[in-house]
Amino acid sequence: MMRYEVKKVFSRTSSKIAVLVLFLVMGVTCFFALDISYVDEEGNTQKGLDAVSKLKAAQKEWAGELDEEKISQVIAENRRIRTSPEALAQDITQNEIAYSRGQGIKEIRELLNCAYAKGFREYDYYRADSLTEEMAADFYKNRTALLKEWLEGEAKDQFSDKEKQYLIERYESLKTPFYYDYMAGWVQLFEFAPTIVMISMLILCYLVSGVFSNEFAWKSDAVFFSSEYGRNRAVLAKIKAGLCIVTAVYFAIFFVYTGIMLLYLGADGWNLQVQSSMAGWKYFYHITNLKKYLVIGAGGYIGCLFLSFLSMFVSARTKSTVMAMIAPVMVLFLPSFVGNIKSPVVNKILGLLPDQLLQAGNALNFFNLYSIGGKIVGEIPVIIVLYAVLTAALLPALYRTYQKAV
Amino acid sequence: MELKMSNLTKKFRDMTAVRNVSYTMTAGVYGLLGINGAGKTTLMRMLCTLLKPTGGSITWDGEDIFEMDGEYRKILGYLPQDFGYYPDFTVYDYLMYIASIKGVRPAAARQQIKLLLDQVGMKKAAKRKMKKLSGGMKRRVGIAQAMLGDPKILILDEPTAGLDPNERIRFRNLISELAGERLVLFSTHIVSDIEYIANEILLMQGGEIKASGTAEELLSAMPEEVWSLEVEKKEIERYMRNYKVSNVKTIPGGAVLRLISSEKPSSRAVREEATLEDLFLDYFGERAGENDDEI
Numbered sequence: 001m002m003r004y005e006v007k008k009v010f011s012r013t014s015s016k017i018a019v020l021v022l023f024l025v026m027g028v029t030c031f032f033a034l035d036i037s038y039v040d041e042e043g044n045t046q047k048g049l050d051a052v053s054k055l056k057a058a059q060k061e062w063a064g065e066l067d068e069e070k071i072s073q074v075i076a077e078n079r080r081i082r083t084s085p086e087a088l089a090q091d092i093t094q095n096e097i098a099y100s101r102g103q104g105i106k107e108i109r110e111l112l113n114c115a116y117a118k119g120f121r122e123y124d125y126y127r128a129d130s131l132t133e134e135m136a137a138d139f140y141k142n143r144t145a146l147l148k149e150w151l152e153g154e155a156k157d158q159f160s161d162k163e164k165q166y167l168i169e170r171y172e173s174l175k176t177p178f179y180y181d182y183m184a185g186w187v188q189l190f191e192f193a194p195t196i197v198m199i200s201m202l203i204l205c206y207l208v209s210g211v212f213s214n215e216f217a218w219k220s221d222a223v224f225f226s227s228e229y230g231r232n233r234a235v236l237a238k239i240k241a242g243l244c245i246v247t248a249v250y251f252a253i254f255f256v257y258t259g260i261m262l263l264y265l266g267a268d269g270w271n272l273q274v275q276s277s278m279a280g281w282k283y284f285y286h287i288t289n290l291k292k293y294l295v296i297g298a299g300g301y302i303g304c305l306f307l308s309f310l311s312m313f314v315s316a317r318t319k320s321t322v323m324a325m326i327a328p329v330m331v332l333f334l335p336s337f338v339g340n341i342k343s344p345v346v347n348k349i350l351g352l353l354p355d356q357l358l359q360a361g362n363a364l365n366f367f368n369l370y371s372i373g374g375k376i377v378g379e380i381p382v383i384i385v386l387y388a389v390l391t392a393a394l395l396p397a398l399y400r401t402y403q404k405a406v
Numbered sequence: 407m408e409l410k411m412s413n414l415t416k417k418f419r420d421m422t423a424v425r426n427v428s429y430t431m432t433a434g435v436y437g438l439l440g441i442n443g444a445g446k447t448t449l450m451r452m453l454c455t456l457l458k459p460t461g462g463s464i465t466w467d468g469e470d471i472f473e474m475d476g477e478y479r480k481i482l483g484y485l486p487q488d489f490g491y492y493p494d495f496t497v498y499d500y501l502m503y504i505a506s507i508k509g510v511r512p513a514a515a516r517q518q519i520k521l522l523l524d525q526v527g528m529k530k531a532a533k534r535k536m537k538k539l540s541g542g543m544k545r546r547v548g549i550a551q552a553m554l555g556d557p558k559i560l561i562l563d564e565p566t567a568g569l570d571p572n573e574r575i576r577f578r579n580l581i582s583e584l585a586g587e588r589l590v591l592f593s594t595h596i597v598s599d600i601e602y603i604a605n606e607i608l609l610m611q612g613g614e615i616k617a618s619g620t621a622e623e624l625l626s627a628m629p630e631e632v633w634s635l636e637v638e639k640k641e642i643e644r645y646m647r648n649y650k651v652s653n654v655k656t657i658p659g660g661a662v663l664r665l666i667s668s669e670k671p672s673s674r675a676v677r678e679e680a681t682l683e684d685l686f687l688d689y690f691g692e693r694a695g696e697n698d699d700e701i
């Protein structure tokens with residue numbers, strides 16, 4: 001029964017095209033995500049796998065614990081490169097040669113920009129150039145200091161005392177020094193993951209939006225509902241088919257994307273703290289790249305599942321495929337209707353909307369805190385549990401709605 | 407084996423589509439005859455549990471069909487008037503799917519489908535996509551799907567509508583052939599369909615069953631009589647206005663009218679044997695639909 005429900009979806013040419021589009025968009029995304037370049041000693045820009053392996057080799061030279069000594073070495077090396085005649089020359093090729101020498105410490109240099117920034121929310125690309133070796137001792141301390149300064153100043157009214165304490169405790173309890181290694185595979189994978197998850201969600205909602213309503217559009221509802229299982233098992237088969245389609249298509253896309261990215265760029269750095277790259281510098285979650293990957297994958301899956309089932313629910317309720325396609329998109333655009341009202345309460349509510357799941361990697365960076373049973377919890381665990389529960393609650397509602405349809 | 411409707415009523419807001427219908431059916435072929443809007447489809451949809459009655463009840467061997475739920479639908483086969491299907495399914499896949507939601511196991515389904523495709527003459531088209539079939543072919547698949555699971559009750563809503571005369575004859579034969587020991591209820595607005603296959607005729611009008619019985623019973627109980635009368639051209643108009651005229655045959659200088667009237671319309675009028683056509687006109691005040699009563 002379920003097999004035929006899946007077939008109803010995929011026998012349509014438009015569904016086949018939709019899946020094709022999904023894979024094409026993924027391909028294009030990979031194309032951009034894999035656009036890594038390496039500048040050689042002569043200042044020429046190289047692309048492709050060769051560039052990747054050269055960049056990897058350059059950064060691997062700096063792999064290891066980011067302790068005070070290493071930081072001061074990086075500060076010195078950076079200054080040496082940035083004050084070299086090539087860097088100061090007016091000639092672009094000379095500048096490129098200087099850049100070429102800095103590729104090994106490029107990522108660590110970014111961390112310096114973050115650690116020694118003027119403020120918690122500030123970023124200055126040239127900050128690293130004005131550091132001295134003596135400042136290396138402050139590298140980790142500054143991370144917490146900037147947070148404290150921000151919490152007492154600009155963000156004073158955004159958090160309760162308990163929340164402030166919680167954030168500071170998280171920052172202070174991060175194990176340092178952390179390890180640095182080449183990890184472009186993960187960085188690039190994370191950066192483009194929201195695109196992949198978002199397009200998957202749109203295509204998935206398109207695919208399943210007709211599962212319930214099309215019986216009416218095709219006028220096959222009379223035969224369906226007058227059959228023995230028309231008001232029980234056949235409805236269940238539709239729900240199962242929806243679940244299968246979402247699961248299979250989502251993970252097919254997500255794993256193919258992961259495979260392409262990591263095969264090309266390497267999976268090095270999978271067990272490193274996320275804080276050892278600029279994107280994760282401010283996280284208060286203590287996780288590794290692999291865990292972040294799992295959070296993105298699981299969050300995206302639950303988000304897609306919830307929105308597809310919402311679409312199917314609307315499909316069953318309104319008998320309209322168009323409404324079923326519009327509903328999840330409306331939910332996604334909810335935050336943009338709220339506009340610029342920035343208040344802690346609004347932020348906390350926005351933090352619970354399903355779009356957060358589709359970009360779980362970015363959401364890890366949001367300081368939305370919730371108090372559950374006296375304990376403070378970050379946004380990510382809350383939304384993952386919340387939407388898993390909501391999706392589970394949607395299933396019986398969907399079943400009952402369609403079972404009673406006339 | 408008894409399907410019983412008691413005071414069955416269906417109201418749509420302010421209009422009553424089916425009014426107080428009480429009727430009991432057992433094995434046999436029942437023809438539901440009525441013009442468009444008489445309430446045939448509404449009645450049938452209630453019999454298929456697709457519409458909840460607003461009044462009265464339907465029972466199968468004494469049990470309410472809505473309470474029987476799946477148990478009742480298990481013995482039901484239904485061809486809707488507006489037969490919808492999955493356009494991109496092949497005929498075979500379509501039938502396999504319907505078999506599955508009718509609780510027919512795959513092995514049994516394969517056998518039944520083979521047999522049915524043969525019976526409805528669709529064996530060669532089994533691998534064709536549903537959307538590529540002609541109207542008549544779709545209807546055959548429709549009959550085949552209704553027959554899956556060997557239902558005790560077969561409900562066919564206007565199975566012959568829109569078919570060409572030859573196809574219609576083939577369909578009538580098919581329905582008779584498939585009837586067997588079943589309870590078959592089919593609706594039509596074409597008198598000749600009824601004449602050929604129904605054992606029992608139900609005349610439906612304005613949501614009510616106005617009369618029922620075999621053709622002979624109905625004809626002998628017909629309240630008015632049928633006359634034929636030769637009239638001059640200038641008189642035709644007057645008769646048409648004052649009498650129910652079931653047929654006009656032109657002859658040189660005038661016409662032979664077939665009139666329905668309780669009293670002799672003219673001294674020259676001759677009594678005729680009533681047909682179902684006349685009966686239809688008498689009840690519904692209009693001629694039977696689709697002028698194919700000659701086939």
Ligand SMILES: Nc1ncnc2c1ncn2[C@@H]1O[C@H](COP(=O)(O)OP(=O)(O)O)[C@@H](O)[C@H]1O
Nearest residue numbers: 418422423440441442443444445446447448449
């Ligand atoms: N869902 C509905 N809502 C409102 N009126 C309806 C509905 N279905 C049928 N009707 C009305 O009920 C009457 C009987 O319709 P129907 O049962 O389709 O007649 P038939 O099948 O004999 O042509 C018609 O006047 C029709 O307009």
Ligand SMILES: [Mg+2]
Nearest residue numbers: 446447448487
């Ligand atoms: Mg009808």
